[in-house]
Amino acid sequence: MTDRPVSPVEVKTPFGGLRSWRAEDAPAVAVLASDRRIARNLRDALPHPYTLEDAHAFLAAAAARVLEKAGYRKEGTLRRSAIKEGQVLDRWMYALLRDELHRIRP
Numbered sequence: 001m002t003d004r005p006v007s008p009v010e011v012k013t014p015f016g017g018l019r020s021w022r023a024e025d026a027p028a029v030a031v032l033a034s035d036r037r038i039a040r041n042l043r044d045a046l047p048h049p050y051t052l053e054d055a056h057a058f059l060a061a062a063a064a065r066v067l068e069k070a071g072y073r074k075e076g077t078l079r080r081s082a083i084k085e086g087q088v089l090d091r092w093m094y095a096l097l098r099d100e101l102h103r104i105r106p
Contacts (some may be wrong), residue, residue, distance in 0.1 A: 021059050021062050022059075023056075023059055025055075025059065026052060026055040026056050026059055027052060027055070029050075029055040029058065029059070030050055030051060030052040030054065030055040033046060033050035033054070033055070034048070034049045034050040034051075036048070053087070060092075064092060064094070067094045068094075070096075071096055071100065071101075072094040072095060072096045073094065073095060073096070073100075074092055074093070074094055075093045075094065075095050076092075076093045077090050077091070077092055077093070078090060078091040078092075078093060
């Protein structure tokens with residue numbers, strides 16, 4: 001097993017495909033997770049109704065996990081430092097120092 005970062009995965013079949021989450025998936029995630037029939041079969045922690053804001057938060061957390069698996073460390077939160085679609089948001093700062101590269105490179 002290696003500690004090297006994993007590239008985004010995309011699998012295609014004649015019946016469809018599977019790939020890593022992308023920010024532009026948020027509207028579709030919000031619509032599908034808001035469906036009562038789907039929400040009933042998911043974990044209790046899933047809010048209902050599931051909003052576009054919930055979808056963006058989920059995708060941001062997934063991106064953070066990718067950075068952490070790649071060796072980056074969360075250094076802080078820049079509170080209320082971004083405006084997206086008229087909404088004030090926090091941003092997370094991640095960094096990897098030069099002397100920490102040995103953890104991800106052989």
